[in-house]
Amino acid sequence: WVQWLQNSLLSHLGFTDEIILSKGDLTCHEDGGDKRACRDDSAPDVIITRIMRYDDDKRHEAFLHDIHDCMICFSEFPGVDFVTLPCHHFFCRKCIQTYCKIHVKEGTVLKLTCPDTKCEGVVSPYILKTLLAEDEYERWEKLLLQRTLDAMNDLVYCPRCETACLEDESNDAVCPSCLFSFCTLCTSHRHVGKQCMTAEEKIRKLEERLKSRQERGDQNLTDEVLSLQAIMRDAKQCPRCKIAIYKISGCNKMTCSNCGHYFCYQCNFAIVGYEHFRPGACDLFSREEIRRWEARMNPGRGRVEDAPAPAPLPQGRYRHPCPTCGKGTPKIGNNNHISCGSCQTGFCALCRKTVHKTSQHFGPKGCKQHTADRD
Incomplete structure (x- = not known):
C-alpha cells in the first residue's frame, strides 16, 4: 500500500502534474491552489471540519442535479425544485407550499409538521418565510403565539385590559x-386573608374553564378537575381548620399539614394519641390497608383475595387488644409476650403495656411470662 500510494495515487486521482498546496503563508483558497488541500500545520479539528463541509457541499451539489420523486404528488423533479426540511425529508416546492398555506389558513399551526406520517419534525420559520406571503407569515406568527399562550395552564387575561x-x-x-x-377565579380584586369561594364553587369554575379549553385538549386542567372531584368525594375536613385532607395509605390517625391537629380519619373526631383506637371503637388500620400490607409482606401468595382464609381459632381462645392499634391478637401457647399482627407492637397480655425488653418486663418483680388464659 505504501508503494501504491507513492507511485499510483496521483494518477488514480487524475493528477498528472505536481500539486501546489499553498504559496507562502496564504491559504489554498487565497492563492488559487486546490480546495481539497490543507496546510501541514493545521489542527486535526480544523482539517476534519473542512473535510465534512466539503463533503456536505458536494452532496448538496449532486442532489440539485439529480432527479427525485416527491413523496406527496409522486412526480419527478430535479433537486433544485425541492425543499429540504430540517428532518432531511424533501418535497417539491409546490406541494410543500400548498401544504403550509392550508394549515395557516385553517389555523392549525400546531399541526404544521413534516408531511411524512412517520416523522414529527417541524417546518422551520426560515423555510416558512420563503414559502408564505408576508401576510400569511404574520398570521402564522400570531396564531403560534396565541396557541402557545393558551397552552400555558398558569396564564390568564386581565379583566380590564x-x-x-x-x-x-x-x-x-x-x-x-x-x-x-x-x-383569577372571580376576576375581582384579590381577597387578602379571605377565601374567594368554596371548594364546590371552585370546581364549577374550573369546569367552565375546561369547557372553554376542550378544543385545545388541555389535559392538565382535566386532571385537576377530576382530582378535585375525587378529593371532595373521599376527603375529610380537619376538625380545626376545615382544610380538606385525602388519605392515600397508612393508619387512620391523621395529622393536618396545615395546623398540625390530630384527628381520626374514620369518624373525623379530634384525638390526642392512640387511645381513641380501642376495641369496639374506630380501627387504626382499615381492612383494605391490612390487605395491602399482607400482600406486600407475602408476595408469593399471589392476590390476597384469592388466598385461603385462615383457620378459625379454637373455641374459648381469647384475643388480647393491642395498646397501640386496638386490634385483638391471641397468644401463642401460654406466652404472655404478644406481637401485634397489625402494627407489630410487642405488648404484655396481662397488663397490656408495651414491652421493649422481655428481660426487664417479665420476671420476679414484673409480670409472669407464661400463664394460661381464662376461658
Missing part, C-alpha cells in the same frame, strides 16, 4: 400592563 398574566398558586395575578391585582 386583556393583557396576558401569570397566575400564582393562590389563584391571584398582577397585570404587567395596568398593574391591576385580581383574583
Whole structure:
C-alpha cells in the first residue's frame, strides 16, 4: 500500500502534474491552489471540519442535479425544485407550499409538521418565510403565539385590559400592563386573608374553564378537575381548620399539614394519641390497608383475595387488644409476650403495656411470662 500510494495515487486521482498546496503563508483558497488541500500545520479539528463541509457541499451539489420523486404528488423533479426540511425529508416546492398555506389558513399551526406520517419534525420559520406571503407569515406568527399562550395552564387575561398574566398558586395575578391585582377565579380584586369561594364553587369554575379549553385538549386542567372531584368525594375536613385532607395509605390517625391537629380519619373526631383506637371503637388500620400490607409482606401468595382464609381459632381462645392499634391478637401457647399482627407492637397480655425488653418486663418483680388464659 505504501508503494501504491507513492507511485499510483496521483494518477488514480487524475493528477498528472505536481500539486501546489499553498504559496507562502496564504491559504489554498487565497492563492488559487486546490480546495481539497490543507496546510501541514493545521489542527486535526480544523482539517476534519473542512473535510465534512466539503463533503456536505458536494452532496448538496449532486442532489440539485439529480432527479427525485416527491413523496406527496409522486412526480419527478430535479433537486433544485425541492425543499429540504430540517428532518432531511424533501418535497417539491409546490406541494410543500400548498401544504403550509392550508394549515395557516385553517389555523392549525400546531399541526404544521413534516408531511411524512412517520416523522414529527417541524417546518422551520426560515423555510416558512420563503414559502408564505408576508401576510400569511404574520398570521402564522400570531396564531403560534396565541396557541402557545393558551397552552400555558398558569396564564390568564386581565379583566380590564386583556393583557396576558401569570397566575400564582393562590389563584391571584398582577397585570404587567395596568398593574391591576385580581383574583383569577372571580376576576375581582384579590381577597387578602379571605377565601374567594368554596371548594364546590371552585370546581364549577374550573369546569367552565375546561369547557372553554376542550378544543385545545388541555389535559392538565382535566386532571385537576377530576382530582378535585375525587378529593371532595373521599376527603375529610380537619376538625380545626376545615382544610380538606385525602388519605392515600397508612393508619387512620391523621395529622393536618396545615395546623398540625390530630384527628381520626374514620369518624373525623379530634384525638390526642392512640387511645381513641380501642376495641369496639374506630380501627387504626382499615381492612383494605391490612390487605395491602399482607400482600406486600407475602408476595408469593399471589392476590390476597384469592388466598385461603385462615383457620378459625379454637373455641374459648381469647384475643388480647393491642395498646397501640386496638386490634385483638391471641397468644401463642401460654406466652404472655404478644406481637401485634397489625402494627407489630410487642405488648404484655396481662397488663397490656408495651414491652421493649422481655428481660426487664417479665420476671420476679414484673409480670409472669407464661400463664394460661381464662376461658
